[in-house]
Amino acid sequence: xARAAVVVTGTEVLTGxxxxxxxxxxxxxxxxxxxxxxxxxxxxxxxxxLASALRFAAxxxxxxxxxxxxxxxxxDLTVAVVADALGLGIGLxxxxxxxxxxxxxxxxxxxxxxTPENELAAGTRKQALVPEGAAVxxxxxxxxxxxxxxxxxxxxxxxxxxxxxxxxxxxxTALDDPxxxxxxxxxxxxxxxxxxxxxxxxPPEAELAGLLRxxxxxxxxxxxxxxxxxxxxxxxxxxxxxxxxxRASPAYDALEHAVLGRFADSVYSTDxxxxxxxxxxxxxxxxxxxxxxxxxxxxxxAGRLADLPGSSEYLLGGVVTYSDAAKTTHLGVPADLxxxxxxxxxNVARAMAEGVRQRFGSTLAVAVTGIAGPGGARPGKPVGLVxxxxxxxxxxxxxxLHLTGDRAHVxxxxxxxxxxxxxxxxxGPGD
Amino acid sequence: xARAAVVVTGTEVLTGxxxxxxxxxxxxxxxxxxxxxxxxxxxxxxxxxLASALRFAAxxxxxxxxxxxxxxxxxDLTVAVVADALGLGIGLxxxxxxxxxxxxxxxxxxxxxxTPENELAAGTRKQALVPEGAAVxxxxxxxxxxxxxxxxxxxxxxxxxxxxxxxxxxxxTALDDPxxxxxxxxxxxxxxxxxxxxxxxxPPEAELAGLLRxxxxxxxxxxxxxxxxxxxxxxxxxxxxxxxxxRASPAYDALEHAVLGRFADSVYSTDxxxxxxxxxxxxxxxxxxxxxxxxxxxxxxAGRLADLPGSSEYLLGGVVTYSDAAKTTHLGVPADLxxxxxxxxxNVARAMAEGVRQRFGSTLAVAVTGIAGPGGARPGKPVGLVxxxxxxxxxxxxxxLHLTGDRAHVxxxxxxxxxxxxxxxxxGPGD
Numbered sequence: 001x002a003r004a005a006v007v008v009t010g011t012e013v014l015t016g017x018x019x020x021x022x023x024x025x026x027x028x029x030x031x032x033x034x035x036x037x038x039x040x041x042x043x044x045x046x047x048x049x050l051a052s053a054l055r056f057a058a059x060x061x062x063x064x065x066x067x068x069x070x071x072x073x074x075x076d077l078t079v080a081v082v083a084d085a086l087g088l089g090i091g092l093x094x095x096x097x098x099x100x101x102x103x104x105x106x107x108x109x110x111x112x113x114x115t116p117e118n119e120l121a122a123g124t125r126k127q128a129l130v131p132e133g134a135a136v137x138x139x140x141x142x143x144x145x146x147x148x149x150x151x152x153x154x155x156x157x158x159x160x161x162x163x164x165x166x167x168x169x170x171x172x173t174a175l176d177d178p179x180x181x182x183x184x185x186x187x188x189x190x191x192x193x194x195x196x197x198x199x200x201x202x203p204p205e206a207e208l209a210g211l212l213r214x215x216x217x218x219x220x221x222x223x224x225x226x227x228x229x230x231x232x233x234x235x236x237x238x239x240x241x242x243x244x245x246x247r248a249s250p251a252y253d254a255l256e257h258a259v260l261g262r263f264a265d266s267v268y269s270t271d272x273x274x275x276x277x278x279x280x281x282x283x284x285x286x287x288x289x290x291x292x293x294x295x296x297x298x299x300x301x302a303g304r305l306a307d308l309p310g311s312s313e314y315l316l317g318g319v320v321t322y323s324d325a326a327k328t329t330h331l332g333v334p335a336d337l338x339x340x341x342x343x344x345x346x347n348v349a350r351a352m353a354e355g356v357r358q359r360f361g362s363t364l365a366v367a368v369t370g371i372a373g374p375g376g377a378r379p380g381k382p383v384g385l386v387x388x389x390x391x392x393x394x395x396x397x398x399x400x401l402h403l404t405g406d407r408a409h410v411x412x413x414x415x416x417x418x419x420x421x422x423x424x425x426x427x428g429p430g431d
Numbered sequence: 432x433a434r435a436a437v438v439v440t441g442t443e444v445l446t447g448x449x450x451x452x453x454x455x456x457x458x459x460x461x462x463x464x465x466x467x468x469x470x471x472x473x474x475x476x477x478x479x480x481l482a483s484a485l486r487f488a489a490x491x492x493x494x495x496x497x498x499x500x501x502x503x504x505x506x507d508l509t510v511a512v513v514a515d516a517l518g519l520g521i522g523l524x525x526x527x528x529x530x531x532x533x534x535x536x537x538x539x540x541x542x543x544x545x546t547p548e549n550e551l552a553a554g555t556r557k558q559a560l561v562p563e564g565a566a567v568x569x570x571x572x573x574x575x576x577x578x579x580x581x582x583x584x585x586x587x588x589x590x591x592x593x594x595x596x597x598x599x600x601x602x603x604t605a606l607d608d609p610x611x612x613x614x615x616x617x618x619x620x621x622x623x624x625x626x627x628x629x630x631x632x633x634p635p636e637a638e639l640a641g642l643l644r645x646x647x648x649x650x651x652x653x654x655x656x657x658x659x660x661x662x663x664x665x666x667x668x669x670x671x672x673x674x675x676x677x678r679a680s681p682a683y684d685a686l687e688h689a690v691l692g693r694f695a696d697s698v699y700s701t702d703x704x705x706x707x708x709x710x711x712x713x714x715x716x717x718x719x720x721x722x723x724x725x726x727x728x729x730x731x732x733a734g735r736l737a738d739l740p741g742s743s744e745y746l747l748g749g750v751v752t753y754s755d756a757a758k759t760t761h762l763g764v765p766a767d768l769x770x771x772x773x774x775x776x777x778n779v780a781r782a783m784a785e786g787v788r789q790r791f792g793s794t795l796a797v798a799v800t801g802i803a804g805p806g807g808a809r810p811g812k813p814v815g816l817v818x819x820x821x822x823x824x825x826x827x828x829x830x831x832l833h834l835t836g837d838r839a840h841v842x843x844x845x846x847x848x849x850x851x852x853x854x855x856x857x858x859g860p861g862d
Binding site: 027037039041045056060072075108110111298310317411 | 454468471484639665742
């Protein structure tokens with residue numbers, strides 16, 4: 001299997017100020033292509049460190065991918081260092097310079113920049129410098145990418161910009177390059193690798209591991225059957241990802257059957273659909289609408305329901321009632337109920353859900369009230385206690401969650417649990 | 432300055448399923464000691480990849496730190512690979528084995544494990560294997576760490592466990608080791624390294640680069656003055672991070688003065704505070720409250736205002752009005768205004784902001800209405816067009832944004848721009 005190494009440049013990544021999103025994303029892309037990732041090296045904006053990282057990456061790998069260091073400023077030095085490492089000269093691509101300048105001018109006009117002409121020109125010229133023989137990947141922002149061949153026979157180097165949105169948008173173009181295709185063996189008629197994902201809400205990883213062991217006792221080693229199974233916990237759910245060649249399809253079907261047999265109630269997707277997509281499809285299928293009432297998540301649930309394009313078909317809106325008074329005024333939660341039960345209670349969650357459902361006239365409504373921490377705990381109401389409620393045509397149900405972790409984690413996990421409530425309400429595709 | 436390299440092992444980190452917390456944490460620790468970090472290499476659980484990562488890390492660095500791969504199972508192979516790389520034999524430390532076993536027995540009893548005796552014994556024995564001449568760092572969990580000297584004169588290798596809590600608890604012990612102290616020059620009277628961050632909203636990176644060049648023409652090379660400056664674009668803002676020894680403080684002050692002189696209007700933080708923190712501090716200082724009215728961001732702005740602990744002091748809540756009807760019903764936006772101007776218009780943004788301010792009785796209110804895409808564009812109203820409005824005691828201002836990128840990017844960037852509107856409204860610390 002072809003192996004790639006990723007070199008991430010940037011002092012801000014090295015020192016942890018900005019987490020690297022590109023290494024993991026590229027790892028996933030390569031996996032989807034039947035290739036593999038051997039190493040991710042992060043170095044700061046220092047030419048010597050970048051050069052030695054490039055040497056390390058070139059050895060034992062078929063392709064080197066760099067991210068970052070393509071900006072207009074002096075500390076962006078990837079192109080110069082890559083060219084130097086491969087013994088290549090650098091030249092100005094004047095046509096590219098013109099294209100970059102057009103983008104820069106457009107941005108400058110839109111944002112009202114008053115940058116002096118000589119600075120814009122210097123930055124643009126720097127970004128239009130191209131090593132000998134390199135192919136230019138058209139810029140998505142202002143920075144072009146490159147595919148640079150090693151004249152001495154080492155692996156080609158794909159030079160990509162650091163901002164994840166630019167890198168991701170440019171990646172398909174990089175894959176069109178014949179040198180990249182050859183390095184990754186994309187045209188060798190290798191069988192496509194299937195990847196199937198089962199998503200399960202609920203059971204612990206150990207229980208799934210037990211099921212896999214039993215399955216192997218009956219059907220033989222998964223690996224011997226051509227199945228590469230990885231399980232991982234993501235956002236509170238278990239993901240079972242299996243990769244296999246087409247001939248191993250029957251073995252995969254048997255495995256999926258076994259997982260469904262054991263976890264029928266909690267498997268919510270066998271086609272890779274996320275819980276967000278399952279909820280969206282269910283709401284559309286029924287022609288239902290939804291509204292939200294949020295306290296500690298403060299809009300993150302409504303925001304996530306609007307993540308998918310076309311969500312205006314089912315999301316009417318919601319109310320963020322961070323203060324107690326707002327819960328009364330905007331959702332009709334009786335003030336004395338809040339006084340008696342506390343804002344974080346099943347009763348208030350129920351009243352919030354019913355209040356927002358009535359006010360927005362939605363089919364379903366979800367409400368959240370909880371203590372995300374670090375402050376706000378009271379006797380009997382610890383940080384991580386969250387009450388959620390789902391109101392619908394058949395009445396209102398409430399659930400008490402006890403979540404661990406920091407403020408951000410409690411809020412994010414709460415949003416996911418609400419999506420699972422909605423998933424249960426819309427039912428499976430057959431309902 | 433002494434430089435260390437970090438080698439992170441673990442397929443789950445390499446593939447991005449688990450983000451690496453140890454590299455950034457170690458980078459910060461080293462900075463505090465006046466040392467520096469040169470590279471972080473992540474490799475999977477494969478001996479060959481780990482060996483070549485160790486070779487890369489040993490060259491050009493004074494100290495190598497590994498994290499992970501110390502568990503009791505077969506895929507935990509760091510100790511064996513480190514010993515092999517340094518040409519050292521490995522022996523069983525029976526006293527250590529006894530201490531580890533005591534910990535394992537305690538955990539097994541507490542958690543009710545039913546692991547067979549032979550598996551426990553094998554795992555414990557594996558964790559008690561120590562390379563020749565290595566110093567043992569007492570385990571925090573069950574895995575001991577090591578300081579391993581290279582008999583051939585290479586940098587010493589500090590072997591630490593992967594779980595961040597264990598690694599962090601063990602780090603002070605590692606710093607007691609004379610070989611580690613010598614490698615980092617800790618007894619040479621090295622000075623701590625300062626790090627200062629300036630955050631700027633607005634100017635392009637090229638303009639900052641121009642300023643830095645001018646500054647160097649007047650005051651000499653920044654590096655020669657002992658300043659290591661890196662600039663990076665984050666979330667639409669420019670971050671200027673400078674690291675320096677205490678003796679370079681006057682040079683840093685001159686640089687900060689120059690940046691403030693040029694970008695007085697757009698520098699919003701010289702102490703590393705984020706825009707979120709500046710807004711929170713400003714609202715608190717004035718005793719002001721805020722409410723939100725959101726269409727395309729659908730709660731993400733309110734959610735972000737609630738990111739910081741204690742936000743209930745100033746965030747009253749908000750309304751997500753995703754549908755036109757909701758804008759009318761819940762914010763009082765006249766239906767005929769929406770019909771005439773369109774839901775995505777300055778007039779509707781203004782009416783939303785004023786409507787939510789009046790309904791929540793907040794000091795300030797921010798409203799968002801826009802087209803996040805990919806659908807929804809109309810003639811004259813392209814994807815990325817967002818109108819935002821800020822209402823306050825002195826009236827209401829509106830702004831038209833033209834954002835690029837995908838749906839998620841348009842929404843996230845809109846939220847940041849709204850935070851900057853609030854920042855302008857609360858003014859600087861001196862206001």
